[in-house]
Amino acid sequence: MRGGTGGRRTVNALAHTLRWPRAASDDTRLALWTADEIAAATGGTASGAFQVSGVEMDSRDVQAGDLFVALxxxxxxxxxxxxAAFRNGAAAAIVDRPVDYPHVLVADTGKALHALAAAARARVTARIVGVTGSVGKTGVKEAIFTALERTSRGATHRSVRSYNNHVGVPLSLSRMPPRSRYGVFEMGMNHANEIRGLTTQVKPHVAVITTIAPAHIENLGSMEAIADAKAEIFDGLQKGGTAVIPADSEHFEQLRDAALAHGARVLSFGRKPHADMRLLDAIPQANGGALVTASMGTIGLCYTVSEPGEHWIDNSLCVMAAVHAAGGDLGAAGLALAEMGGLKGRGARFRVAAPGGHALLIDESYNANPASMRATLQQLGQTPASRRIAVLGSMKELGDFAPAFHAQLLEPVTAAKVDYAVLVGEEMTALAREMGKAHTESLGNAPQFAHCANAGEAIAALQEYGLTGGDAVLVKGSNSVGLARVVDHFTARTS
Structure with missing residues (x-):
């Protein structure tokens, strides 16, 4: 750049950052909670003055400065x-009996946690995003957080892990700093009316439904009932809030009408012509991701999605719609999607040492339902590999629908050109039966398979089959099947 004297000017990036305009929240105290604030929020009695920097309910996870809630x-x-909590560094505790540690004494520690969560939500001016859905809610939550975090100067808060139930949500709320500019919270359910109880605590300005699929159909009975249960998220939506919903879902009208009944602005995403955030094109990339072109009204978008799989193209549209609705920066969101890596149990990829080089292990061990099984098997089929191996665990909470849904996995397994399948769990009997028939009828051209009772047997089956360089291995199943043990066993030799 030319200066007035013809010399060169240099821009000091650090100095520029330090001159970033101050916000009102910059003057807010850094401590998360004081003893007096906790006592006022919970109706309890503080043993003395103290400050805490975090909130925890598991003594094993306590860090220095945390408030331990003795649930x-x-x-x-x-x-x-x-x-144990105080040995790990707890600064104080919420208790229902006098103790010799700094504490706030309450009548009921569970109710106190909910009260603290309500106080945390009431004291912030942050834009709040709530996320639910049958598939992809944790990944979408993480992507929205990463997108908003890029421009919030470290002032974006989220629920960690899958803290999305009646304990995890209030715990996540109670951890939200008063300086937060954005908050992103995941909400899950197994039964009707559960999300209603969570969303009325979160009070989102933006309510996101990723997709509707037959997860927890055992308890809800029908896809329509699942859609109704997910639509409960609109019950807590703030006045003038936005509902972000999947345009491609066969339950789109049901979700749209539920959102409109709560006075929401509806912002849809997907591939259908009526989608507000609409996919125009997606070009596969060498790393398994995609270069995405999308539009929203007069806004044109072009960005890279690093996560592989068609489902992540759809997820990215959902993320973009949510970030826009929250008033975030779409450019920063595009950068976030380009840089995201897979989460443990939800798409993380590992290079595993094997004879002849390395095998690729795809860790999807945390959750499974018919829709996510199909999506990840399709992803496996698109992954360059000398051999494709699928370790598939039972899909839980499908009730009477379980045999049919498991048997129907034969089609995506075959389409993915799986060479060897390890089926784990009793519910996989239906798929094992179909594979046995297909193997006989196709005169040996169907995938080889083993049916195992548990993760230990699955490890033994994989070891007997033998991984070699160039293999791609998908590990996918409901969390209770315990396939994370398979991942841990083989990634112990990653490089």
Whole structure:
């Protein structure tokens, strides 16, 4: 750049950053909670003055400065772990009996956690995004967080892991700093009316439904009932809020009407012509991701999605719509999608040492339902490999629908050109039966397979088959099947 004297000017990036305009929240105290604030929020009595920097309910996860909430359940009492919590650095605890540590004494620690969550939500001016859906909610939540975090100067908060239930949501809310500019919270359910109880705590300005699929159909009975249960997220939507919903879903009208009934602005995403955030083109990239072109009204978007699979193209549209609705920066969102890596149990990829080089292991061990099984098997089929191996665990909470849904996996397994399948769990009997028939009828051209009772047997089956360089291995199943053990076993030799 030419200066007035013809010399060169240099821009000091650090100095420019330090001159970033101040926000009102910059003057907010850094401590998460003081003793007086906790006592006022919970109606309890503080043992003395203290400050805490975090909130935790598991003594094993406590870090220095945390507030330990001694929750009581049917089989466990957190008060038994007070010594461990304070050994790990807890600054104070919420308890229902006097103790010799700094504390706030309350009548009921569970109710106190909910009260603290309500106080945390009430004191922030942040834009809040709530995320639910049958498939992809954790990945979408993480992507929205990463997108908003890029431009919020570290002032974006989210629920960690899959803290999306009646304990995880209030815990995540209670951890939200008063300086937050954005908050992103995941909400899950197994039964009707569960999301209603969560969304009324979160009070989102943007309510996101990723997709509707037959997860938890055992408890809900029909796809329509699942859509109704997910639409409960609109019950907590703030006045003038936005509902982000999938335009491609056969339940689009059901979700749209539910959102409109709550006075929401509806912003849809997908591939259909009526989608507000609409996919125009997606070009596969060498790393398995895609270069995406999309439009939203007069806004044109072109960005890279690093995560592989067609489902992540759809997820990216959902993320873009949510970020726009929250008032975030779409350019920053595009950069975030280009840089994201897979989450443990939800798409993380590992290079595993094997004879002749390395095998690729795709970790999808945390969750599974018919829709996500098909999506990840399709992804496996598109992954360059000398051999494709699928370790598939039972899909839980399908009830009477389970045999049919498991048997129907034969088609995506075959389409993915799987060379060897390891089926794990009793529910996989239906797929094993179909594979046996296909193997006989096709005179040996169907995938080889083994049916195992548990993760230990699956490890043995894989070891007997033998991984070689160039293999691609998908590990996918409901969390309770325990296939993370398979991932841990083989990634112990990653490089």
């Amino acid at each position: 009581k359940g049917e089989a466990m009492d957190g008060h038994r772990f007070l010594d």
